[in-house]
Amino acid sequence: MARYLTFLASVLTGVLTLAGASLQQRLEAFADTPGTGIAVITSAGDTLGVNIDRDYMLASVMKFHQAVALTRILTFDEIVGDSVWVTKDDLLTGTWSPLRAQCPDGNFYISPVGLLDYTLQMSDNNCADILFDRYASPYCVDSIIRATTPACNFSIQRTEAEMHADTALARLNRSTPADAATLMHTFFTEDTTVSSLAIRAIMARDGAFGKDRLPAGISAGNATIYHKTGTGELAPDGHPTAVNDLGFVYYPKSDGSFGYYTIAVFLEDFSGTQQEAEARIAAISETVWAEMMMAEATKAVAAGTVHAGTPMKPKPRELETSEKIGLILLPLTEVMLEAVDRAIWKSVWE
Numbered sequence: 001m002a003r004y005l006t007f008l009a010s011v012l013t014g015v016l017t018l019a020g021a022s023l024q025q026r027l028e029a030f031a032d033t034p035g036t037g038i039a040v041i042t043s044a045g046d047t048l049g050v051n052i053d054r055d056y057m058l059a060s061v062m063k064f065h066q067a068v069a070l071t072r073i074l075t076f077d078e079i080v081g082d083s084v085w086v087t088k089d090d091l092l093t094g095t096w097s098p099l100r101a102q103c104p105d106g107n108f109y110i111s112p113v114g115l116l117d118y119t120l121q122m123s124d125n126n127c128a129d130i131l132f133d134r135y136a137s138p139y140c141v142d143s144i145i146r147a148t149t150p151a152c153n154f155s156i157q158r159t160e161a162e163m164h165a166d167t168a169l170a171r172l173n174r175s176t177p178a179d180a181a182t183l184m185h186t187f188f189t190e191d192t193t194v195s196s197l198a199i200r201a202i203m204a205r206d207g208a209f210g211k212d213r214l215p216a217g218i219s220a221g222n223a224t225i226y227h228k229t230g231t232g233e234l235a236p237d238g239h240p241t242a243v244n245d246l247g248f249v250y251y252p253k254s255d256g257s258f259g260y261y262t263i264a265v266f267l268e269d270f271s272g273t274q275q276e277a278e279a280r281i282a283a284i285s286e287t288v289w290a291e292m293m294m295a296e297a298t299k300a301v302a303a304g305t306v307h308a309g310t311p312m313k314p315k316p317r318e319l320e321t322s323e324k325i326g327l328i329l330l331p332l333t334e335v336m337l338e339a340v341d342r343a344i345w346k347s348v349w350e
Contacts, residue, residue, distance in 0.1 A: 022291065023040070023048055023287075023288065023291040024048045024049075026287050026291065027040070027048060027049055027050050027284070027287070027288075028050055030050060030280070030283075030284055030287075031050045031051070033267075033270070033271075033280070034269070034271075035267055035268040035269045035270060036050060036051065036265075036266075036267055036280075037049070037050065037051040037052065037054055037056050037176075037177040037264070037265070037266040037267075037268070038050045038051070038052070038177060038263075038264065038265050038266075038284060039052045039176075039177035039178045039180070039181040039262075039263070039264045040181070040261060040262070040263050040264075040288055041181050041182065041185045041261060041262040041263075042261050042292075043259055043260050043261060047178055047181070049177060049178065049264075051177065052176060052177050052178040053153070053176050053178055054176060054177075055153075055174045055175070055176060056174060056175065056176070056177065056242070056244070056266035056268050057170055057171055057173065057174055057230075057232055057241065057242040057244075057266075057268055058154070058156070058173045058174055058175050058180070058230055058242075058244070059170065059173075059230030059231055059232045059241075059242040059244055060119075060123040060125075060128075060228070060229060060230040060231060060244075061175070061180060061228050061229070061230035061244050061245075061246050061266075062156050062173045062175075062230070063119040063120060063123065063128050063228060064120070064183075064184065064228040064246060065141060065145055065151075065154070065156055065183065066119065066128060066131060066132070066136070066141050066156075067116055067119070067120055067199050067202075068145060068149065068183065068187055068196075068199070069136055069140070069141040069144040069145055070112065070116070070131065070135060070136065070195075071191075071193060071195035071196050071198070071199060072144050072148045072195075073135065073136060073144065074112065074135070074195060075194070075195060076194040076195050076197065076198050078112065079111070079112045079113050079116070079195060079198045080111060080112075080113045080198065081111065082111055082112050083109040083110070083111060084109065084110055084111065084112065084115065084130060084134055085108075085109055086099075086103075086106050086107070086108055086109070086110055086130060087106045087107060088104075088105055088106035088107065089106070090106060090126060090129075090130050090133075091103070091104065091106050091126050092125075092126055092129075092161060094164065095125040095126060095160060095161070095164050096123065096124065096125050097124050097125055097126040097127070098118060098122045098124050099118050099124050099126060099127055100126055112131070112135070113198060113202065115127040115130055115131050116131070116198075116199070116202055117202050117205070119131065120199070120202050120203055120228060121202065121203075121205055121207040121209065122207065122209055123209060123229060123230075123231075125160035125161075125164070126160070128159070128160050129159045129160050129161055132159050137159075138156045138157050138158055138159060138173070139156075139157065141156050142154075142155060142156040142157065145183070149183055149186055149187070150182050150183070150186055151175075151179050151180075151182055151183040151186075152179065153175065153176045153178070153179035154174065154175035154176070154179050154180065154183075155172060155173065155174055155175075156173050157169075157172040157173060158170070158172050158173055164233075167233045167241075170232060170233065170241070170242075177264040177265075177266050178264075180246050180264045180266075181246070181262045181263065181264040184226075184246055184247070184248050184262050184264070185248065185262040187199075187248075188200070188226065188248040188250075188260070188262070189260070200226065203226040203227075203228075204224065204226065209229065210227060210228075210229040210245060212275075212278040212279070212282060213227070213229055213243075213245040213265075213278050213281040213282060213285070214227050214245045214247040214249075214263060214265070214281060214282070214285040215227065215247075215285075216278075216281075216282035216285065216286075217281075217282045217283065217284065217285025217286030217287070217288070217289055218249060218285060218286075218289050219286075219289065220251060220289075220293075222251065222252055223249060223250065223251035224249070224250045224251070225247050225248070225249050225250075226247060226248045226250075227245055227246060227247030227248070228245070228246050228247075229244060229245050230242060230243075230244035230245070230246075231243055231244070231274065232268075235269065239269065239270055239271055239272065239273070240267075240270055240273075240274045240277055241268065241269060242266070242267065242268050242269075243267045243270055243274055243277035243278060243281065244264075244265065244266045244267065245264075245265050245281050245285075246262075246263075246264045246265075247262070247263050247264075247285075248260065248261075248262050249261055249262070249263065249289070249292075253296055254296070259292070259296055261288070261292055263284075263285065263288055265281045265284050265285070267280065267281065
C-alpha cells in the first residue's frame with residue numbers, strides 16, 4: 001500500500017507539473033498574432049505568459065494605476081467624503097465621457113469616489129483628468145506607484161487630454177504585462193488598507209463595460225473578477241492601436257478556501273477589428289480559467305476532498321496568509337460597497 005501511495009503521489013505530481021507546462025504552451029499558441037502580450041500570476045506566485053517583459057500601451061488600464069496611487073495619498077473618508085467642483089471647462093468634448101453626457105453644463109460637486117467610479121467602471125477620460133488635476137498629476141502617479149508598490153517596469157506621463165491632442169503621446173503611458181499584473185496581484189492579495197477597500201468596492205460593482213473581454217472567458221457564476229479595460233485610438237487604417245484588459249479573478253474552492261489568479265492581456269496594433277480583439281482576449285481568458293479549474297480539480301483529488309465526482313468533507317488545514325486576507329476582505333468589501341454606492345449617488349444626484 002505504501003508503495004502504491006508513493007506511486008500515486010508521483011503520478012499526481014507529474015500531472016500538476018504537466019498542467020503548468022500545458023498552460024504555458026497554450027498561452028504561447030496565442031503568440032501567432034503579432035503584438036500579443038499575456039501575463040498570468042497564479043496563487044502560488046508563479047508568472048507565465050507571452051512577451052511578459054515587452055512594453056505595451058496601457059491605454060485606460062492606467063486608470064487602475066491612478067486609483068492605486070490615490071489610495072496612497074487619500075484616506076477612505078477623503079475618497080468618499082471630499083467634494084470636487086466640476087465646471088463646464090472640465091468636461092471636454094471629443095473624448096469619451098459618460099459624466100459629460102449626463103451633466104454637460106458642469107457646475108456641480110462630485111466626490112473622488114464618484115470620479116473613480118466613472119474612471120474604473122466606465123473609463124471616463126474627463127474624470128481621469130480631473131483627478132490628475134486635483135490630486136496627482138501623471139508624473140506624481142508614476143512616482144507614487146514606484147515608491148509604494150513592486151511595480152517598476154511602467155511609465156505614466158500624459159493626461160487623456162494630451163493624448164487626444166497628439167495620439168502619439170499615448171505610447172508614453174506604457175507597461176509590461178508582467179508589471180501590470182504584479183501591481184494588480186499585489187493590490188488584491190496584500191493591500192489591507194481601508195482606502196484600498198474603496199477601490200475594491202467600486203470595481204466589484206456590476207458594470208456593463210468590458211464584459212466581452214476577460215469576463216467572457218470565465219464560466220463560473222460564483223467567481224468574481226475585478227478588471228480594468230483599455231482601448232487605444234484607431235490607427236489610420238482603422239485597426240485599434242490597443243485593446244487591453246487587466247484582471248484579478250477570485251473563486252471558491254472545493255475545500256472551502258478561495259483560489260485566485262491575475263491576468264493581463266495586452267493587444268497592440270491588432271490587425272483585426274476591436275470586436276475581434278475582444279474575442280481573442282475572451283479566448284485567452286477562457287484558456288487560463290479552464291487550466292486553473294483543471295489544476296484545482298487535480299489538487300482536490302490528491303487531497304481527498306473529491307471522490308468519484310462526490311464532494312467529501314474537506315480535511316482541516318492551515319490557510320495560507322493570502323487566503324486569510326481574502327476571507328477578511330470579502331465581507332468588508334460588501335460593507336464598503338454599500339458605503340460607496342451611497343457616496344456615489346449623493347455626490348452626483350443630491
